[in-house]
Amino acid sequence: MTDPEGGAAPSDREALSRSRAVLREHSGAGTVAIVSLDVGGRVVTWNAEAERLQGYTGEEIIGRHFSVFYPPEEVSEGFPDAELTRTAEIGVHVDEGWRVRRDGTRFWAYTVLAAQQGESGDLRGFIKVIRDETETHARHQRSYQRFTDLFGLAPVGVAFFDEADRVRECNDALCGLLGRSRAELLGARGLELLHPDDQEFGLTAPRARKEAGGGAGQRVLARSDGQRVVCEVRSALSVQDDGSRFWLVVFQDVTERIRRTEELRYQVTHDPLTGLPNRQGVAELLASSSERMGLLLCDIDNFKRVNDSLGHAAGDELIVQAGRRLAAALPEGCAVARLSGDEFLVVLEDVESVESLRWCADHVARVLRMVSPIREHLVRVTASVGAAMFPSGEMTGEDLLRFADAAVFRAKRSGTGQVALADPAMATRAAQQVRMEGELAEALRTDGLELYYQPVVDAQRRIVTAEALLRWPHPEFGLLGPDVVLSTAEQGDLLREVDLWVLRTALREAADWPRVHGRDVRVALNLSAKITTELAFLETIDETLTGCRIDARRVVLEVTETSLVDVSTVAREGMGRLIERGATFAVDDFGTGYSSLARLKDLPAGIIKLDRQFVSGLEQEEADRAIVRSAIDLAHATGRSCVAEGVETAAQFELLTAMGADTFQGWLFARAMPVAKLRELLAVGSLPLP
DSSP: OBOTTTSSOGGGHHHHHHHHHHHHHHHOSOOOEEEEEOTTSBEEEEOHHHHHHHOOOHHHHTTSBGGGGSOHHHHHTTHHHHHHHHHHHHSEEEEEEEEEOTTSOEEEEEEEEEEEEOTTSOEEEEEEEEEEOHHHHHHHHHHHHHHHHHHHHOSSEEEEEETTSBEEEEOHHHHHHHTOOHHHHTTOBHHHHBOTTSOSSOTTOOHHHHHHTEEEEEEEEEOTTSOEEEEEEEEEEEEOTTSOEEEEEEEEEOHHHHHHHHHHHHHHHBOTTTOSBOHHHHHHHHHTOOTTOEEEEEEETTHHHHHHHHOHHHHHHHHHHHHHHHHHHSOTTEEEEEOSSSEEEEEESOOOOHHHHHHHHHHHHHHTOEEEEETTEEEEEOEEEEEEEOSSTTOOHHHHHHHHHHHHHHHHHTOTTOEEEOOHHHHHHHHHHHHHHHHHHHHHHTTOOEEEEEEEEOTTOBEEEEEEEEEEEETTTEEEOHHHHHHHHHHTTOHHHHHHHHHHHHHHHHTTOOOBTTBOOEEEEEOOTTTTTOHHHHHHHHHHHHHHTOOGGGEEEEEEHHHHHTOOHHHHHHHHHHHHHTOEEEEEEETSSOOOHHHHTTOSOSEEEEOHHHHTTTTTOHHHHHHHHHHHHHHHHTTOEEEEOOOOSHHHHHHHHHHTOOEEOSTTTOOOEEHHHHHHHHHHOBOOOO
């Protein structure tokens, strides 16, 4: 009969309680069917939930063997009796699977079977606790089916590995990737899938990464034909329903992507003509430089005559031959690169001494002393070689390249086919230059430069303009002038930063200068010839004028005569836009360039500044007076004003005034001064004549 209180007689309550505890431990709480069995597996008691779940009444089921709950195929295999035997041995058996109702329908059951023992330890029967998991199982099955479909459709290889690093399942994509059947892959160890070049550890990551629960990286797999397959491999640790761990591993073939990347990298770092590393490739070699590295810079002598006489194709042929000779003649461990048109670089990895470096340089010079058949002509070739090695560990590979470049320049001055070594003095100078470049960069970053100003006056000695002149208060060398600053900036590729600093500082400081005799004082800026006529920099000037809120009519931009003559059409248009805003361009050091009068008339400049070398000879040289007079007349005839630079005596001032010079600048009136001192002079307005 059924037991409405719980399905077990009082003598069985302890076993029932233990069974329920087991159920809670394994599957949580919930409404369950409870059946007690005798030692032979026949039903003894039966609760209401069991009657509802199985479809039997108590009268119909009591005394029947519990195998009626199992599908016929399991009964024929003896599974129910084996379940009893197993439970009798271990005390509790947990299982799930299909069960059968009275009407033949099936449901998925989660069951706990617990043995009941008497006080003497003898087996008295079993308690079976059953929970209907049909809906949950169906959801799991649907989810599993979706996963299986995705597993099969995935365009990348996917496999399950057990904790022994063996394949337990794989998809078709992985089979195609490796050229193996599913049967060949199942049971294979991860190491068996890897190429011999990559068998340091198994596919499911080393132990340290296992503990982390996953990993990613590139691995090299082997196809069935032995070909390498480079894969991006990602793995994740998971747990199966029975609690065992497994690895889900995804393989994405990146062989072709890596091949294309390596091909592009080769194109970027190698010269297409010779196949040797190019300047970019050299930069990578130099980045890993050591204190025992040496460089040989080889420059083919008079290479231009080959191009001019035989054509560029012949020149290319000569370059290819020279590169091959170098590569073939050097010992292992030396690298040959082509830096530019006719320049080759030899990188020596381990130079023991200066004598060894000299021997290598002489050897390379001999190799490149050749007679080459080029286009039915025999061309005699020599090369100048500059050699350098590290004087100390503080230098970089780029520094060493500069030493070698200086040395090859010295070799060429000695004739053709010569060799020169970068001596300690050259290295010291180069090291000093490198240090100065770094200090200048830091001074720019920290606003550590200063501007001094030299007044420009009219004939009444009233200040009309102040020219900004760069100074660098160096902690070791004192106040450095623009010649040192600009030379350091050019070597360190800092000219643009210096010009920007001068531009912004001068405009900011001049924005609120006091007026002189009711007129605004202009500020003149010297900008380096290399970038002042670049369109991008001209646009920067335009933006800075707006940002500093200074009237463009107060700004004079001084550039050299030669830079204005060579200005491009596009840059000339940019200069025109600044002129339209009111800015003025001045031709600095006029008379020292090589421009023709025909070009001069088209220069986009409103001011001509006479170079001081003509002004200094006015009192003694009639020729200088004639040149100055002509320059002033030329300026006025073309609608420009003329500034005389370097005025140092009253006599020069009187002569220039008589000749019609518009404004004057020089030590006669004032030397360059800090901005605070300039403000004091602007308050006075005029400068006395000493």
